[in-house]
Amino acid sequence: MTLRIIPATLRDLSYIAANLRPEDRAEIDCQFDQWSPALLALTALQGFAYVAELDGNPEAGFGAAEQRSGLWIAWSWGTRRMKRCVPGITEFFHAVLARQVAARGAWRVEARALAANELALRWLGRLGATQRCLLPGYGKNGEDFFLYDWTREGWTHVPVSKTTGTETAVADTDSRGQGRAGARGGAAG
Template sequence: MPVRIVRATLRDLSYIAANLRPEDRAEIDCQLDHWSPALLALAALQGFAYVAELDGNPEAGFGAAEQRSGLWIAWSWGTRRMKRCVPGITEFFHAVLARQVAAQGAWRVEARALAANGLALRWLALLGATQRCLLPGYGRNGEDFFLYDWTREGWNHVSVSKTAGTEAAAAGADRAGQGCAGARGGLAG
């Protein structure tokens, strides 16, 4: 069954948050002092929030929320099966989410990713985000992060075909539906 993108619900996001991939759990743990799946899901419902379903099951949450006028934060996290959703999320990002955020007057969209989350870093770059800087010690326990962004000048001008390499690798590495890496941070997040 193909990936289906639907508007996020508290129930679906809570399920995903309760079943996070180790990489996403690590990234969230070092950014938030106290969190629960329900609190993470509730916070994620701000702005535009979507769920990628695979075989009818919610496997990844993603979206973007305005932090202040013109500044948005993109995020994503998921279960071990998220990697199989990456192609669908990427297509939706370019076709719908990027345009929705731009239509709201976004000048800048940021995403942060744990420096140790290699797939997230590659995915952000392939989504057209620019790596701006290393954030040394950004995590609660001194973990390093990278800051990525899209600006109005270039944020919706990346071809979906540029992302094929990472998506193919993610789908291929997850043959049994048991993947273990992917994006958070921002669209990753």
């Protein structure tokens, strides 16, 4: 099983969005009145966006986008095979993405998760995010969400061993942890 983290493309993100695992589909469905895989993919391409490929197939998209000066939103969603990508995404998150966002002047990075999505809630905790509050009725049908965040003090200082429980490496990366396709340039998205 070969895992690669590469810069996201509209094609890869559209494929992932069209094949979402049930937990991610439920979370997305209750946040948008209407959405399509292509629209979700286009939205995700704002800021920094990456794809986790498993044996050459795109299985998960993740990234972070600036909402306003200093405030960023982190996101992720994937197919049923996303769980196999989580250790590599977690390492890349700390080795590359967190540093990219910090270098862009982020003071706060937020993530929201459907309260019923226990996998996402556990992963956010392992990523070092702090659960700040319950957002009652945040979903369009009254679904509850939790708000998590990282502040500048903690964004880049969570050790990988705490987040993954194992030492994993992102396959096919260079010395900076970037995929073969290289990193995005200095401009967003």
